Amino acid sequence: xxxxxxxxxxxxxxxxxxxxxxxxxxxxxxxxxxxxxxxxxxxxxxxxxxxxxxxxxxxxxxxxxxxxxxxxxxxxxxxxxxxxxxxxxxxxxxxxxxxxxxxxxxxxxxxxxxxxxxxxxxxxxxxxxxxxxxxxxxxxxxxxxxxxxxxxxxxxxxxxxxxxxxxxxxxxxxxxxxxxxxxxxxxxxxxxxxxxxxxxxxxxxxxxxxxxxxxxxxxxxxxx
Amino acid sequence: xxxxxxxxxxxxxxxxxxxxxxxxxxxxxxxxxxxxxxxxxxxxxxxxxxxxxxxxxxxxxxxxxxxxxxxxxxxxxxxxxxxxxxxxxxxxxxxxxxxxxxxxxxxxxxxxxxxxxxxxxxxxxxxxxxxxxxxxxxxxxxxxxxxxxxxxxxxxxxxxxxxxxxxx
Amino acid sequence: xxxxxxxxxxxxxxxxxxxxxxxxxxxxxxxxxxxxxxxxxxxxxxxxxxxxxxxxxxxxxxxxxxxxxxxxxxxxxxxxxxxxxxxxxxxxxxxxxxxxxxxxxxxxxxxxxxxxxxxxxxxxxxxxxxxxxxxxxxxxxxxxxxxxxxxxxxxxxxxxxxxxxxxxxxxxxxxxxxxxxxxxxxxxxxxxxxxxxxxxxxxxxxxxxxxxxxxxxxxxxxxxxxxxxxxxxxxxxxxxxxxxxxxxxxxxxxxxxxxxxxxxxxxxxxxxxxxxxxxxxxxxxxxxxxxxxxxxxxxxxxxxxxxxxxxxxxxxxxxxxxxxxxxxxxxxxxxxxxxxxxxxxxxxxxxxxxxxxxxxxxxxxxxxxxxxxxxxxxxxxxxxxxxxxxxxxxxxxx
Numbered sequence: 001x002x003x004x005x006x007x008x009x010x011x012x013x014x015x016x017x018x019x020x021x022x023x024x025x026x027x028x029x030x031x032x033x034x035x036x037x038x039x040x041x042x043x044x045x046x047x048x049x050x051x052x053x054x055x056x057x058x059x060x061x062x063x064x065x066x067x068x069x070x071x072x073x074x075x076x077x078x079x080x081x082x083x084x085x086x087x088x089x090x091x092x093x094x095x096x097x098x099x100x101x102x103x104x105x106x107x108x109x110x111x112x113x114x115x116x117x118x119x120x121x122x123x124x125x126x127x128x129x130x131x132x133x134x135x136x137x138x139x140x141x142x143x144x145x146x147x148x149x150x151x152x153x154x155x156x157x158x159x160x161x162x163x164x165x166x167x168x169x170x171x172x173x174x175x176x177x178x179x180x181x182x183x184x185x186x187x188x189x190x191x192x193x194x195x196x197x198x199x200x201x202x203x204x205x206x207x208x209x210x211x212x213x214x215x216x217x218x219x220x221x222x223x224x
Numbered sequence: 225x226x227x228x229x230x231x232x233x234x235x236x237x238x239x240x241x242x243x244x245x246x247x248x249x250x251x252x253x254x255x256x257x258x259x260x261x262x263x264x265x266x267x268x269x270x271x272x273x274x275x276x277x278x279x280x281x282x283x284x285x286x287x288x289x290x291x292x293x294x295x296x297x298x299x300x301x302x303x304x305x306x307x308x309x310x311x312x313x314x315x316x317x318x319x320x321x322x323x324x325x326x327x328x329x330x331x332x333x334x335x336x337x338x339x340x341x342x343x344x345x346x347x348x349x350x351x352x353x354x355x356x357x358x359x360x361x362x363x364x365x366x367x368x369x370x371x372x373x374x375x376x377x378x379x380x381x382x383x384x385x386x387x388x389x390x391x392x
Numbered sequence: 393x394x395x396x397x398x399x400x401x402x403x404x405x406x407x408x409x410x411x412x413x414x415x416x417x418x419x420x421x422x423x424x425x426x427x428x429x430x431x432x433x434x435x436x437x438x439x440x441x442x443x444x445x446x447x448x449x450x451x452x453x454x455x456x457x458x459x460x461x462x463x464x465x466x467x468x469x470x471x472x473x474x475x476x477x478x479x480x481x482x483x484x485x486x487x488x489x490x491x492x493x494x495x496x497x498x499x500x501x502x503x504x505x506x507x508x509x510x511x512x513x514x515x516x517x518x519x520x521x522x523x524x525x526x527x528x529x530x531x532x533x534x535x536x537x538x539x540x541x542x543x544x545x546x547x548x549x550x551x552x553x554x555x556x557x558x559x560x561x562x563x564x565x566x567x568x569x570x571x572x573x574x575x576x577x578x579x580x581x582x583x584x585x586x587x588x589x590x591x592x593x594x595x596x597x598x599x600x601x602x603x604x605x606x607x608x609x610x611x612x613x614x615x616x617x618x619x620x621x622x623x624x625x626x627x628x629x630x631x632x633x634x635x636x637x638x639x640x641x642x643x644x645x646x647x648x649x650x651x652x653x654x655x656x657x658x659x660x661x662x663x664x665x666x667x668x669x670x671x672x673x674x675x676x677x678x679x680x681x682x683x684x685x686x687x688x689x690x691x692x693x694x695x696x697x698x699x700x701x702x703x704x705x706x707x708x709x710x711x712x713x714x715x716x717x718x719x720x721x722x723x724x725x726x727x728x729x730x731x732x733x734x735x736x737x738x739x740x741x742x743x744x745x746x747x748x749x750x751x752x753x754x755x756x757x758x759x760x761x762x763x764x765x766x767x768x769x770x771x772x773x774x775x776x777x778x779x780x781x782x783x784x785x786x787x788x789x790x
Contacts, residue, residue, distance in 0.1 A: 003769075004768070004769065004772035004773070005772070008710075008711065011710045011711065012706060012707070012710050014710070015451045015706060015709050015710040016706070018450065018451050018452065018453055019447065019450045019451050019706075019709075021453075022450045022453050022454075022455075023450065028453045029453055029454065029455055030453060030454070031454050031455055033455075033458075250543055251490075254490065254536075254540065257536055261533075264529075273520060273521055273522050273525075273526075274521075274522050274525065277522055277525040277526050277528075277529040278525065278529070280529035280530070280532065280533065281525065281528055281529040281532050284529075284532055284533050284536060285528075285529070285531075285532025285533065285535060285536075285565070286532070286562070288536055289535055289536065289539065289558055289562065292536075292539055292543075292558075293555075293558065296543075296551075296555070348521055349521050349522045349525075349582045349583075350580075350581070
């Protein structure tokens with residue numbers, strides 16, 4: 001028979017067990033005491049974008065100021081000015097690359113559209129500041145992060161990207177060797193050519209004898 | 225003691241007056257509560273502990289709340305209500321003066337005020353209870369019966385008619 | 393020696409008062425008592441808030457506040473500073489004077505009600521003849537203060553919360569008072585020190601003659617504490633302040649120190665009503681077993697108070713909030729009849745006191761248990777019968 005009121009007593013016993021248990025059994029405490037303890041972030045964690053450089057923080061930037069990310073960014077938080085040399089000729093380098101992380105919504109679209117694997121998501125989250133306009137508007141040099149750092153935070157993804165880039169580089173070199181006379185076709189054109197039908201790619205560039213070379217790039221020009 | 229009485233009497237009268245004159249009904253109700261409290265304090269100055277506490281318990285704790293709830297449930301509480309001052313005010317004042325005058329004359333003309341009273345014995349709660357339960361037990365029971373009847377009547381009124389003994 | 397320690401504070405007060413000229417002695421004595429009450433209960437409030445936060449945390453397998461000072465012990469200080477330095481917001485449409493008065497009126501009656509509680513031998517600030525009545529009389533004005541807060545805020549949630557609070561307080565005041573009537577009946581006194589004196593002595597030479605050690609006293613104590621929980625708006629009866637539906641009810645527009653006053657009033661109310669429960673049922677400042685009289689009496693009182701508060705916190709950590717209709721049904725269909733029957737139980741215990749045959753005490757207990765247990769079962773079956781308890785079925789979700 002279920003005596004009325006026993007439910008309350010059962011509940012009280014349960015909470016008492018929690019109370020006592022939390023003192024002698026630290027396993028029960030689920031709280032991570034944040035500044036001292038930290039959860040290891042999952043590999044797919046992301047906060048805001050960053051720019052990858054290879055060797056030198058300025059010269060080694062992979063970004064070529066193509067402005068695809070600027071155009072694709074839904075909240076329009078990226079501002080890019082292309083660099084120009086003394087004669088006013090555009091260089092493939094961003095003179096200004098600003099990213100307002102108070103506007104950014106971490107959607108990762110910029111990462112998906114970047115054809116050069118230049119912009120990637122950072123995982124740093126301790127960004128709070130008392131200076132809304134100064135410290136929340138990140139400039140090129142704040143955004144520049146080394147490839148090693150990228151490997152640290154997103155190991156698998158970075159390895160994939162590196163393999164792909166090495167692949168592309170090898171392909172470009174292979175293409176440049178037999179057709180040394182004419183300048184190497186830029187990557188986007190090759191990609192565009194690969195976009196409609198991949199088996200058709202060798203027709204246009206006979207040197208590229210590895211059809212399944214570009215796993216990611218077909219989608220990118222289409223998106224652009 | 226005398227100044228205390230004067231202050232409390234003034235407070236009672238002032239809050240009662242305010243309860244009649246203020247425009248906002250809730251303010252009036254709160255002023256009524258103040259006059260209840262100061263009346264209770266008057267009882268306390270007369271060493272009538274039980275009556276004083278009962279006054280607060282019943283009037284502040286129940287009657288004032290009842291008034292307030294009645295106002296909230298029946299009236300617009302936006303606070304722009306009309307003043308409660310009765311329009312042909314001479315009539316109201318006349319009736320009030322008549323009642324007050326007859327009361328005052330009754331008190332002053334009674335033999336009670338012309339007699340030198342012995343200092344009243346401090347009535348303990350025990351004595352009060354005993355006399356309520358012995359000498360005045362019939363009136364007490366009648367009042368209890370009356371209140372029960374009123375309660376039942378209220379329940380009957382509040383009950384919706386089409387509800388046939390279901391959950392109320 | 394033990395009496396000296398027991399009467400330490402009483403003698404201290406007498407000594408201080410005797411330094412003053414005769415005319416001043418009464419007001420000075422009153423001031424000392426009032427100051428002592430405020431200081432003691434304000435610090436108890438700080439400790440309670442910390443204990444509540446830590447205890448609730450532990451009940452939920454969290455560490456609770458542990459940042460300010462060692463083990464978070466300075467948390468009340470931090471809370472206090474935060475409350476003091478917060479902006480004091482008065483809504484534009486608010487009724488200024490009433491809005492201002494309400495927090496004061498919440499805290500005043502509870503502080504007043506401490507004055508009649510006997511906190512130790514000879515340690516009652518004001519020993520009035522009708523102390524119990526005084527306690528309930530001042531407690532009744534809290535309802536008006538809550539209404540003032542809710543109405544003056546000019547906020548629909550505040551008004552809703554105030555209406556809920558008033559309805560709840562009125563409903564639970566009845567069982568609260570009726571459960572104390574049994575004590576008054578048996579003790580034959582409305583004076584709280586008289587009631588404590590009635591609980592002097594020991595059953596069988598060892599167990600104190602507290603009212604809680606009788607069938608009616610046990611039932612009365614449980615009913616009293618349940619009604620007291622509802623009266624002080626604490627979980628599981630905290631629906632006037634339900635965060636999820638009416639966002640703290642009448643407290644919604646209050647900030648800073650005024651909010652702190654409400655908060656304090658609520659805790660003071662809890663302590664006052666626990667103190668009354670201790671006085672009425674747990675023997676006041678008397679020790680539970682013979683041979684423990686050497687412990688100072690105020691330690692017994694405050695120790696019992698601590699236990700009561702711990703139970704309040706424990707209950708809060710365990711039970712979910714009631715729905716409004718459950719609250720009303722519980723008050724009118726369960727608590728009220730039971731308290732009335734408890735009067736009968738108290739009378740039965742009182743009039744069987746001269747039974748002296750063998751096994752009289754178990755027989756009296758059996759009588760009391762049947763008198764109270766049978767209605768308990770019947771009423772709870774009626775209250776929950778058929779519906780309410782059982783596996784929940786959903787109409788639309790699977």
